Amino acid sequence: MILSASQVVTPARILAPGWLLLDGERIAEVGEGAPPRPPDVDLGDATVVPGFVDLHVHGGGGASFDTGTADAADVVAATHLAHGTTSMAASLVTDTQDRMVDAVRELALLVRDGRLAGIHLEGPWLSPQRSGAHQPGSLATPDPASVDALLGAGDGAVRMVTLAPELPGGLDAVRRLVDAGVLAAIGHTDATYDEARAALDAGAGLGTHLFNAMRPLHHRDPGPVGALLDSPVDVELIADGVHLHPAVLRTVFAAKPGRCLLVTDAMAAAGAPDGDYALGQMAVEVREGIARLASDDGDGAIAGSTLTMDAAVRFAVRTAGLPLADVVHAASTTPARMWGLDGPDGVGAIEPGRRADLVVLDDDLEVVRVMSAGTWVTR
Template sequence: MTTPRLVRADRVLTPTTTLEDAWVVLEDGRVAGVGTGAPPANVMAENVTGDDTPHSPVPRYAVLCPGFVDIHDHGGGGASFGSGPEAALTARAAHLRRGTTTVVASLVTETVDDLAGQLRALRPLVEAGELGGVHLEGPWLAERWCGAHPPKLLTDPRPEDVETLLEAAAGTLVMVTLAPEREGALDAISRLVAAGVRVAVGHTDATYDQTRAAVEAGATVATHLYNAARPLHHREPGPSVALLEDDRVFVETIADGVHQHPAVVRDTARRAEDRWVLVSDAMAAALSADGSYRLGTLDVDVVDGVARLRDGGAIAGSTLSLDRAVRTAVAAGVPLEQAVHAATAAPAAAMGWTDRGRIEAGLRADLVALDDDLQVRAVWLAGVPVADAGA
């Protein structure tokens, strides 16, 4: 048993409820209690500098919310999740310091054999709880909307390839993005869902009806809605309308000020409501410096924080972290409570995780403290303060 610790804030976003002048008690890696007003007696006030002090109203944060949950993240801190376990831990640590307490490692298109090797390499990190799982974004995508994926490696989801990747992952694969118009895609969706894998529709030239068929087959996520997809037309609505209107589908947005206009961010949040999910789609340059990087097999140049393919100039992921995504969404006119929900409870629900994404007694004590400008001031992972949080 660990000593119960107290964290206080002007506002605690659970995130389904906002509590004023509130407190949270942490014990044994879990939330032991949540309340308002006078906190429990004989509980030590948490001080992230490491000093234990008798209960007092200090330290006190402006906002306390659940740890961020990023279900679409390719890297950060100069490292990519596909570059091996050491690089994966570097990327994970960079995002953790900015409040992302659960991250799904996203892999970009490579050969099936290469992806199988990457899945096997990341398996121990998922099994140890360092990663929330692995997401395959490719190779079953549309050439026309390939974005930062090499067209020559894109292919149909053959049953034998699906089985190869499921076997390599051994239960650690949590999501696959595919284009449902590809031959064999609907069968692949059914097989993946039966294996416990979430299927996302993205990088697709699918029609409205083809997208509807994918949802009926079991797809439940829209990969970065509007980006890298057939655009809306008044006679052929395409995939985005089909995904946005279906209550079974969680809808991703990359709120980095580059991928979408603020009005689109606002409109998507309003339409998707509790199904709206903020993701980083970060690549290695996130939380790192401008310069030259690799995204899978492709060269990427990052200038002024914007990542683009050296050949062709397509946007190549982002340099985003979820704390900045929340600030960008709020600046676009999204209420803070909904932005926090989209970075915490919604992505957890999209993955079927019931032990995180909310501040509630019995759940994981993954927390982020923000100041009045929504900058990260402290992070707790399973009740333990994260060193250099916000740095």
């Protein structure tokens, strides 16, 4: 099948116009200009981008990964798939050790059958000073037994762990994770610059939702933000206009070309109406699309987002003014590369051999159609 469109975004450049030859689940050829024969599907003025890869998402469609059930996971995945996310991780917030082990064990089955790209543990090894929307009473220090228990429950399905490296045992935990082939991410941390640098030297390779739930950047006390900006590692950014100002997005993209990845950090209310929800053990109020911990004054801590990846792409391009190619790279290519999902037959880019995960966008960057593994899943 040949698809043609006014723009096709590839890793090297934007083809305008462009075309793709699909062979079953794979992309066989990609070209610019007129296709070698009349296209089977002419997408007209649309832009074709690779399927989005979201490595930090807790829920959507009213459901949450924290329940650990296949039914809930399917609702979350279907909700985000309709918005262009064709590969996603299941992110778990802080809970008791037993409940987290149970959730990891159940979700690992969905990783093995290909419905999820992996599991991301955001907690319980987080700073009490920067816990955000995580249950303070369930926070813990990363002793070897608890680290091994959660990794063991996943049997290889846990791909990433966010932790505060300044906690007792934090650096040892980073090394333990790296030795196990798990990405150690710095987040929900009150670390100093030197403590964060020590974690990076120990093998940490990511900053979880940069700026948010971190000791702030100060010109005499750069903290973890300064360490992450000062190192050749990747950083997550939540482009919803709530977590970060557009100028901050522009600054970080300029400072770390090819190292930024967009994440939604979405909770259950993504793709669902305003209302009262839960994030792990915490009660959350969603008003006008903003999720906050329930409080008497309505000004509780930000509790994830209601973001979908297509909305993040629109915000980054339309509001922050970032180039489309850079934003698509951050929404697809960088996260796929970071988790090793970008092999010759992998995802995250439009090039020969890759899986045919595609998103068709209109002039307003709204999703028109979504393809997963060579099959249209929305029309």
